[in-house]
Amino acid sequence: MTSTEPLLDVRDLSVTFTRKGGPTVRAVDGVSFTVRPGETVSLVGESGSGKSVTSLAVMGLLPRRGVQVGGQVLFDGDDLLTLPRDRLRDIRGRDIAMVFQDPMSSLNPVVPIGVQVTEVLERHQDLHGEKARAAAADLLARVGIPDPTRRLKEYPHQLSGGMRQRALIAMALACQPRLLIADEPTTALDVTIQAQIIELLKELVQDTGAALVLITHDLGIVAGLCDTVHVMYSGRVVESAGRRELFARPRHPYTGGLLGSVPRLDAPRGAPLHPIPGSPTDVLRWDRGCAFAPRCQNRVDACTEGPPPLESYAGRSLRCLNPLTESEEVSA
Amino acid sequence: MSDDDVLLSVRGLEVHFPIRSGILIERQIGSVKAVDGVDLDIPRGATVGLVGESGCGKSTLGRAILRLVEPTAGTVTFDGTDLHNLAGEDLRRMRRQLQMVFQDPMASLNPRQNVQSVLSEPLRAHGIGGDHAARVRELLDVVGLPASAANRYPHEFSGGQRQRIGIARAIALEPQLIVADEPVSALDVSIQAQVVNLLEELQDRLGLTYLVIAHDLAVVRHIADVVAVMYLGGLVEQAPSDDLYATPLHPYTKALMSAVPIPDPEVEDTRQRILLQGDLPSPADPPAGCRFHTRCPFRQPTRCADERPALRTVPGHPEAHTVACHWAEEIEAGRIRPDAAAVVAPNPQHASDPAA
Ligand SMILES: Nc1ncnc2c1ncn2[C@@H]1O[C@H](COP(=O)(O)OP(=O)(O)OP(=O)(O)O)[C@@H](O)[C@H]1O
Ligand SMILES: Nc1ncnc2c1ncn2[C@@H]1O[C@H](COP(=O)(O)OP(=O)(O)O)[C@@H](O)[C@H]1O
Ligand code: SF4
Ligand code: SF4
Ligand SMILES: [Mg+2]
Ligand SMILES: [Mg+2]
Numbered sequence: 001m002t003s004t005e006p007l008l009d010v011r012d013l014s015v016t017f018t019r020k021g022g023p024t025v026r027a028v029d030g031v032s033f034t035v036r037p038g039e040t041v042s043l044v045g046e047s048g049s050g051k052s053v054t055s056l057a058v059m060g061l062l063p064r065r066g067v068q069v070g071g072q073v074l075f076d077g078d079d080l081l082t083l084p085r086d087r088l089r090d091i092r093g094r095d096i097a098m099v100f101q102d103p104m105s106s107l108n109p110v111v112p113i114g115v116q117v118t119e120v121l122e123r124h125q126d127l128h129g130e131k132a133r134a135a136a137a138d139l140l141a142r143v144g145i146p147d148p149t150r151r152l153k154e155y156p157h158q159l160s161g162g163m164r165q166r167a168l169i170a171m172a173l174a175c176q177p178r179l180l181i182a183d184e185p186t187t188a189l190d191v192t193i194q195a196q197i198i199e200l201l202k203e204l205v206q207d208t209g210a211a212l213v214l215i216t217h218d219l220g221i222v223a224g225l226c227d228t229v230h231v232m233y234s235g236r237v238v239e240s241a242g243r244r245e246l247f248a249r250p251r252h253p254y255t256g257g258l259l260g261s262v263p264r265l266d267a268p269r270g271a272p273l274h275p276i277p278g279s280p281t282d283v284l285r286w287d288r289g290c291a292f293a294p295r296c297q298n299r300v301d302a303c304t305e306g307p308p309p310l311e312s313y314a315g316r317s318l319r320c321l322n323p324l325t326e327s328e329e330v331s332a
Numbered sequence: 333m334s335d336d337d338v339l340l341s342v343r344g345l346e347v348h349f350p351i352r353s354g355i356l357i358e359r360q361i362g363s364v365k366a367v368d369g370v371d372l373d374i375p376r377g378a379t380v381g382l383v384g385e386s387g388c389g390k391s392t393l394g395r396a397i398l399r400l401v402e403p404t405a406g407t408v409t410f411d412g413t414d415l416h417n418l419a420g421e422d423l424r425r426m427r428r429q430l431q432m433v434f435q436d437p438m439a440s441l442n443p444r445q446n447v448q449s450v451l452s453e454p455l456r457a458h459g460i461g462g463d464h465a466a467r468v469r470e471l472l473d474v475v476g477l478p479a480s481a482a483n484r485y486p487h488e489f490s491g492g493q494r495q496r497i498g499i500a501r502a503i504a505l506e507p508q509l510i511v512a513d514e515p516v517s518a519l520d521v522s523i524q525a526q527v528v529n530l531l532e533e534l535q536d537r538l539g540l541t542y543l544v545i546a547h548d549l550a551v552v553r554h555i556a557d558v559v560a561v562m563y564l565g566g567l568v569e570q571a572p573s574d575d576l577y578a579t580p581l582h583p584y585t586k587a588l589m590s591a592v593p594i595p596d597p598e599v600e601d602t603r604q605r606i607l608l609q610g611d612l613p614s615p616a617d618p619p620a621g622c623r624f625h626t627r628c629p630f631r632q633p634t635r636c637a638d639e640r641p642a643l644r645t646v647p648g649h650p651e652a653h654t655v656a657c658h659w660a661e662e663i664e665a666g667r668i669r670p671d672a673a674a675v676v677a678p679n680p681q682h683a684s685d686p687a688a
Contacts, residue, residue, distance in 0.1 A: 046520040146610050160611045190385040190547065192608045195591035199607060199676060217521060220550075220593025224600035244597050261525035263554035265592045266599060269573055273554065275525035279490040 006034035007211045008058070008179055012071040015053050019066060027053040029235040029286055030071070033228075037178065040205055040212040042222045042243075044258075045232035046280045051215045054232075055181050057081075058213075059098055060088050075179070094124065097172035101184035103164035107156040113140075113167050114152025120174040139170040144196055162193035169200055176208060183215040198225060219262055223247055231255050234283045234291035241316040251316070251323040253298045290321070298322045339541045340374040340397065340509055345406035347389075347396050351616060364616045366392040368565035370406070371643070374509070379535065379542040381556030381573070383549055383588070385612050389565045390545045394511045397543070398430050399423075411508070428458055431502040435514035437494035441486040447472070447497055448482040454504045471500040474537075475530060492523035496530065503534060513545045528555060549592050553577055558652070561585050564623040565615055567643060571653035581646060581655040581664060583630045605676040622658070629674035630663050 015028040028050045035041045043051045056062045058073050060080055073080040075096070080088060100106055108116060117136040121127045127135050133152070140148035143166040156164055165185060172180055182201065186194035198221065205212050214226060222229055222243060229246050231239045231254065239252035250256040260274035278295040289304035290296070296303065300322045310319040347367040352358045366389045374380045382390050395401045397408055399415055408415045410426065418426055434440040441450060451471055452464040469479045475496040486494055495515065502510050515531065516524040528551065534540060546552050552559055552573075559576045561569045561584065569582040580586045587606040594600060608627045613619055619626045625636040635641075635658045643654040646661060662668040 046522060144609065162611055190612075191549070191591040192385060192587060193611065194593075195605060195607055198593075199605075218593065219521070219595035220600075223595045223597045224593050247595065247597050258521055259595060261522045262595050263525075263528070263548075263550040264594055264596070265550045265553050265577070265589065266594055266596075267553070269553065269577075271554070273525040273529055275529060276522035277526075279492050279523060280520055281490050 005036065006074075007037050007076060008035040008213070009074040010034070010054075010058060010071070011074065013054060013057055013073065014068075014070040015050075015057050015062065016068045016070075017066060018068070026286075027235055028057065031230075031232070031235075031237055032071075033230050033237070033240070035179065035211045035213055037211050038205060038209045039228065040214060040226045041228045041230070042214045042216060042226035043230050043232055044216060044219065044222055046217060048234075048280055049232040050235040051232055052183055055098070055183050055213065055215055059092060059096065059181060061098075094175065095177055096179045096181065097175050097177035099165070099168050099172055099180065099182040099185045101187050103161070103168045104156060106168055107164060109156055112153055112155055113159065117152070117167070117171055117174060120171050124175045136170075136174075139174055140167065142173070143167070143170045143200055145170070162189050162196070165189060165193075165197060166200070169197065169204075173204065177210055179211045179213070180204065181213045181215070184217070185214075186221070187216070187218070194221075201225070219247075219258060231258075234280075234286065236286060236291070236319065237310065237317065238292065238319045239317065245316060251318050252320050253296050253322075253324060254292050256324045257295075290319075298324065337375050338373045339376040339411060340543075341407075341409045342370055342372040342393075342397065343407045343409075345370045345372075345393065345396060345408065346404045347392050347401060348404040362616055364614075365565050365618060366615055367396060367403075368615075368618070370562075370565075370567055372560055372567065372570070374541060374543055375558070376508075377535075377539055377541055378557045379544055379555055381552035381559040382543060382545045382562060383547065383552050383559060384562035385588075386547060387612055387615070388562045389615065390547075390562055391513050393562070394432070394513050394543060394545050398427075398432055398511055400432070424458070428505045429508045431505065431507040431510050433495075433498050433502045433510060433512040433515045436518050437491065437498040438486060440498060441494065443486055446483055446485050450486075450497060451482075451500055451504055454501060458505060460505075467504070471504055474503070474534070475500045490523075491519050492526055495519060495523075495527050499527075499530065499534070503538065503540075506538070507540070509541045509543065511543045511545070514547070515544065516551060517546065517548060524551070531555065549589060550594075561588065564612060564618050566623060567656065568624065569653075569655045570643065572650065575650055575653045579649070579664070581649070581653070581660045582624075582657050583628050583663065583670070584624050587629070602678050604678060606670055607674050607676055609674070622656075629670035630657075630659060630668055631671075632659055632668065635659075 011032050013028055013031045017025045017027060031054055033041060045051055057069050069081060114136055117139060118132040121132045121135050136152060137148040140151055145151050145163055145166055186197050201212060204210055216222060226243050229241060229243050230237045233254050239255045250259055257276035261276060263273060276295050282294040283291040284293050286307045289306060290308050293299050293303045302321050308319050308321045310317050345367055346369055348363040348365050350360045351362040351364060353361045370393060384390055396403045448468055451468045455464055468482055472479055472481050477496055516527050519527060544555055556573050559573050560567050563584050569585045580589055587608050590605045606629055610627055613626055621637040621639055622641050625631050641656040641658050643656045645651055645654055659668050
């Protein structure tokens, strides 16, 4: 299903925001992961954990001022962080596409949908005129937009949120990207529409062998769609594993806490929820210890004496000094 | 169910918003039928969950129950009193019994009011005497906030803490019924569970009755005794939670439930999904007949497009389980099957690949 050479190889990525007079915020702090063709990799975590900043850094979409980016983002061997702007723009248009939570932000509000989709087709597939228009209608139909010929003439505000998201995915399909980065692509949508979009993403990966990076806070989506999962907390990856291993045996107390917090549709009524105490804003700075320590029920003294290292074993990476054991996982 | 056990009863409720056009002389050119004929009973001490897609009319129904929006037709009876007939002092006294918790706690709190003032305001408004500071400390304690929170302002709290303040405000007047509109959907996963647990604990302690509006079926599954499913202004199915989740009878309920992802790869890989086509039609121009027929994968050539089904019981299911579908029996028996194009088989790639 997947070849062994990574298409995207993110190494030790860090992003620091500095504001005049304000504190320095290290939003992403030494994040590494790889994505192979045909593979779906997911970044999960709560708000503020650094998922979006990671994806923007990979795409080179962060503002230049007040932002320092460190590490490497290797795409097919080229470091996107040091590539000249025009080469980066080429790759971004041709090989990498991105879908955001708010599709409105990526669509031009004053240009009809049809023109926006045909533009992409003209640029990437060298189709023109009537041919491009027919191909655009085809694409809209493929992503499940009813009455595509009429929709092509409409402006983004005339479409519902779900339809706008599908139009955006249609444009992503038009580029035939090798890598698609989707940041909370269904968070603003209803579950019935979400299910349609998830199916589309699955098809894209299966039919074209594209690699997919999916950013979400929804563990249910991860469970059904991803091959590899990276759990982020406060700017760092705290646990990575294949989705089956991760869900069957969460080792990091934060991963276990997340799984214990989500109600399940198939759980018996009254099955207790086990929330994580405190809030994601109660964090320790990583240089002083484990950021999760203020909320962690497994905390030991060493946790607040220095940053726990990310250790890899048996296909899993874990950043924790006192991980969950088999018996604790059950209660988590 | 005897009338005594029903705290709130809604009959034939309609809320239509006029659509106007014209600049100088406004003309009404149509109406948005946000709520269009709803019957609902909320048993005393129970939690009723109201689910459905965005725009289907859940919030409007909740607001009409509290008379925050005037119904176009129908009645809302609270504890034996028709709310529509109340005015002035009587209405104000009744309002104490009915409170609301909102989705976005920040938007519902005044940023320049500290928590002490937020929580004592309902006490002042209803002319309740006594030691307000002591009552505020007690309220904060009940929702799990420190007494020191009283002197702080909304922006100094996290989302979950702000929702606790919203809940404290709602219970300040010791109401009987709380309408909670998406109380946890703006919160992070780990915080959602805290607030869900708090709502349940308060119900046990204070004997509250809840109407919980949520688009997240798993949250509703967890919290509700009775679940009502809404589609385009009307209820399509209503049942005790266990019955609804074990045997959903309405095609829309089936599709909705099959669309909810479950955080368990084993389950996800072996599930069959029913995918709906397209979006919710406009409530300004709802389809004739069964409102769901334009998207229903079980649609039949007769009745569906021209006869609006009413909620009814189905043999073999409890009296309290009602469904608005002409073909519920045939669908349950498997004699009517969904359109093959709408059915998504279990994920073939993952299911056949144990190493994945
Ligand atoms: N004041 C109003 N004027 C006109 N139309 C309205 C008004 N309030 C609501 N509507 C419309 O009524 C319908 C139902 O709205 P409502 O807010 O109840 O939906 P909902 O189920 O709560 O959706 P969401 O989950 O998005 O909040 C929608 O089509 C909405 O646009
Ligand atoms: N432009 C910015 N300036 C300063 N801080 C920022 C900026 N963008 C994001 N951050 C901070 O970076 C952290 C991670 O943000 P983000 O990646 O958006 O989180 P999420 O996981 O919700 O996508 C947060 O603490 C956020 O406040
Ligand atoms: S390192 Fe310590 S504080 Fe951090 S998650 Fe592990 S046990 Fe908890
Ligand atoms: S009445 Fe017809 S269209 Fe409506 S839900 Fe039943 S089968 Fe579907
Ligand atoms: Mg984000
Ligand atoms: Mg609403």
